[in-house]
Amino acid sequence: MVSTGSTTGSEVTRAEVCAAAIADAFKDDGEIFASPMGMLPMLGVRLAKLTSNPDLVISDGESLFLAGVPPLFAKGDVVEGWIPFRKVFDVVAYGKRHVMMGATQVDRHGNQNISAIGPFDRPTRQLLGSRGAPGNTVNNRTSYWVPKHSSRVFVEQVDTVSGVGPKRAKEAGPAASRYNDIHRIVTNLAVLDVGGPDDTVRLLSVHPGVSVEDVQQATGFELAVDGPVETTREPSSSELVIIREMLDPKTLREREVPS
Numbered sequence: 645m646v647s648t649g650s651t652t653g654s655e656v657t658r659a660e661v662c663a664a665a666i667a668d669a670f671k672d673d674g675e676i677f678a679s680p681m682g683m684l685p686m687l688g689v690r691l692a693k694l695t696s697n698p699d700l701v702i703s704d705g706e707s708l709f710l711a712g713v714p715p716l717f718a719k720g721d722v723v724e725g726w727i728p729f730r731k732v733f734d735v736v737a738y739g740k741r742h743v744m745m746g747a748t749q750v751d752r753h754g755n756q757n758i759s760a761i762g763p764f765d766r767p768t769r770q771l772l773g774s775r776g777a778p779g780n781t782v783n784n785r786t787s788y789w790v791p792k793h794s795s796r797v798f799v800e801q802v803d804t805v806s807g808v809g810p811k812r813a814k815e816a817g818p819a820a821s822r823y824n825d826i827h828r829i830v831t832n833l834a835v836l837d838v839g840g841p842d843d844t845v846r847l848l849s850v851h852p853g854v855s856v857e858d859v860q861q862a863t864g865f866e867l868a869v870d871g872p873v874e875t876t877r878e879p880s881s882s883e884l885v886i887i888r889e890m891l892d893p894k895t896l897r898e899r900e901v902p903s
């Protein structure tokens with residue numbers, strides 16, 4: 645039962661459902677470098693490392709590979725290696741990485757925008773630029789975290805393509821499509837992928853307390869739905885202990901996805 649309030653009681657919060665859904669996105673990756681961008685992605689990746697995928701390679705988000713799994717934003721205790729930005733590009737090119745990025749916009753075909761809103765030559769909003777999105781999406785598994793699922797984010801067509809979706813990658817040719825792997829889009833309402841007909845965004849599960857209609861209402865295009873839509877699983881009691889007592893005792897997760 646997902647609570648609508650307390651984060652200290654035994655009831656599961658929406659943020660905790662999202663953390664477990666993010667962990668599930670990394671559970672089958674084996675021994676690759678996980679690059680979570682942002683708080684909930686970091687929480688989910690560290691939960692995966694402590695549960696479903698102990699081989700996952702994690703860093704402090706700056707330049708150190710970590711042997712242990714520290715709480716959110718805490719300094720690592722045992723350093724396993726050095727991974728400065730310039731070395732990350734080698735890992736990206738080699739493909740042994742799964743990055744979970746943010747997204748200002750995501751469109752029907754799984755293209756992502758973190759660069760600019762409005763016309764490219766005169767944006768109404770300049771954002772942080774494409775950053776690693778182009779290289780990530782043509783070289784290694786890429787997922788997205790969207791903390792506020794809305795039709796402002798999920799649009800028919802992004803204003804600028806930072807991260808490329810599978811349809812556009814195929815149109816660009818094998819150099820773009822060969823390793824293009826948009827794995828999961830986890831939001832505060834649902835889990836999606838880009839496995840719908842003609843490489844479109846597909847609804848995989850809705851979080852407890854959320855209906856398919858709620859998600860469709862909050863999406864600016866028709867979602868692909870393959871038969872009955874599952875309900876996103878709730879974290880197990882042992883995962884809740886890990887989340888609440890080890891990884892995020894300050895309940896920072898509630899700031900990003902309030903109950």
Ligand code: F8G
Binds near residue numbers: 679736
């Ligand atoms: C909008 C919308 C919208 C927001 N429609 N308007 C308005 C219309 C809003 C605000 C204003 C700002 C490998 C690799 C790398 C590296 C490696 C190589 C990466 C070296 C590292 C460095 C590098 C990329 C990592 C991310 C992005 C994480 C987020 C943010 C955000 C929002 C981008 C989504 N839909 N939305 N507006 N980075 N960040 O009204 O106007 O726009 O809105 O992988 O880098 O180079 O490569 O950012 O914006 O993944 O996810 O959250 O600043 O919070 O404030 O929402 O209201 O102010 O007028 P934000 P926000 P106003 S990997």
